[in-house]
Amino acid sequence: MSVERLRVLREFADRGTIAAVAAALSMTPSAVSQQLKVLAKEAGVDLLEPDGRRIRLTDAGRALVMRADEVLAAMDRAMIEMAHYRGSPRGRVRVAVFPSGGALLLPRVLPAMADSGVDVVAGDVDLPPSEVPRLLADYDVVLTHRDERSPSTADPRVTSLMLMREPIDVVVAPTHRFAGRTSIAPAELAEETWLSVRGGFPVDDVLRSIATVTGVQPRIAQRLNDFRLIEAMVAADYAVALMPRYSVVNPALSSLPLTGVRAARIFELATRPHAARSPAIGAVLTAFRTAAREVAAESLLRPTVRHEN
Missing domain, CATH: 3.40.190.10 (Periplasmic binding protein-like II)
Known part of the structure; x- marks a missing residue:
C-alpha cells in the first residue's frame, strides 16, 4: 500500500469529506476519490460506503485508518531520528x-x-x-x-498532556450585594441573571452543575465567548458570570470562589x-x-x- 494513499485515507477520517481532503492536500476531488479507490483495491475490501448523500468509512476503513496512523507515525519517527543526527x-x-x-x-x-x-x-x-x-x-x-x-x-488517535488546573469563580460588579465576599454557595445564586459562554465549554459546564445543585435553571441573559466583553458587562452590573480565575484582569470586580461545587477547568x-x-x-x-x-x-x-x- 502506498504511504501517500494511506495519508489521504487518514485525512478523510479527520475531515469527513472528499472536498475537505482535496483542499487540505491541494488536490482535486476526483484525484482524492481515485486515490481512495486504488487503496481499496490494494486492501481488497471496501473502505467507504454511502451515508445518505455523503460517504463514510466502513468498519474495514476505520481499522485501516488505525494502521495508517501507525505507518505514518513510523515515518515521522524515522524523520525524527534523522533530526537527532542534525x-x-x-x-x-x-x-x-x-x-x-x-x-x-x-x-x-x-x-x-x-x-x-x-x-x-x-x-x-x-x-x-x-x-x-x-x-x-x-x-x-x-x-x-x-x-x-x-x-x-x-x-487511540490523540495523546493528551495535562498542563494545569485553573479554578472558575463567580465574578460580580463592585456595586453588587455579594461584592467583597470571600466565597459563595450555589444556593445564594439561584435568583441571579447570568452571562455565560456558548455550550460545550468548561464555564458553561460549571453553570450547569450549579443548576443541578440548586434545582433552578439559571437565567442566561447573553452568551458571549469574549472574557473582556463579559468583564465589561459584569462591571456595569448587567449580570453576574463565571470566569476562570487567572483570566480576570479587571481589578474592580469581585471574584468569589464557589463552595460545594467542583469548579475548575483543566x-x-x-x-x-x-x-x-x-x-x-x-x-x-x-x-x-x-x-x-x-x-x-x-x-x-x-x-x-x-x-x-
Whole structure:
C-alpha cells in the first residue's frame, strides 16, 4: 500500500469529506476519490460506503485508518531520528490555542522559543474540546481546556498532556450585594441573571452543575465567548458570570470562589501519538509546561486572597 494513499485515507477520517481532503492536500476531488479507490483495491475490501448523500468509512476503513496512523507515525519517527543526527531542534510547529489560554501562555511560550530554531506558528481557535481530533488535521499541537469532571481528550488517535488546573469563580460588579465576599454557595445564586459562554465549554459546564445543585435553571441573559466583553458587562452590573480565575484582569470586580461545587477547568495539550518524539514538537511542549508552572506560581503571589476549591 502506498504511504501517500494511506495519508489521504487518514485525512478523510479527520475531515469527513472528499472536498475537505482535496483542499487540505491541494488536490482535486476526483484525484482524492481515485486515490481512495486504488487503496481499496490494494486492501481488497471496501473502505467507504454511502451515508445518505455523503460517504463514510466502513468498519474495514476505520481499522485501516488505525494502521495508517501507525505507518505514518513510523515515518515521522524515522524523520525524527534523522533530526537527532542534525543536532538541535529545527522546523515549524503549528499550534492551535483557545483565546483565553493563549493569552495566558503564549506571551511566555513564544519568547522562550524565539532563538531555538523552531518556528512556532500559532492560531487562535475558539472551539470546544470535542473538536480536538479535527484540529489535529491542521495543527501539530492543540491547547484545549475542559471541565475537570470531564474525561481527557485522549483517545487511540490523540495523546493528551495535562498542563494545569485553573479554578472558575463567580465574578460580580463592585456595586453588587455579594461584592467583597470571600466565597459563595450555589444556593445564594439561584435568583441571579447570568452571562455565560456558548455550550460545550468548561464555564458553561460549571453553570450547569450549579443548576443541578440548586434545582433552578439559571437565567442566561447573553452568551458571549469574549472574557473582556463579559468583564465589561459584569462591571456595569448587567449580570453576574463565571470566569476562570487567572483570566480576570479587571481589578474592580469581585471574584468569589464557589463552595460545594467542583469548579475548575483543566488545560491540556493534544498531539498525535508519538508526536512528542519530534525534537521541535517536544521543545514546544516543554515551553508550554514551563509557562503553565509560572502562571500557577504567580497566581499564588497575587495580593487578592484566593481560596482553592
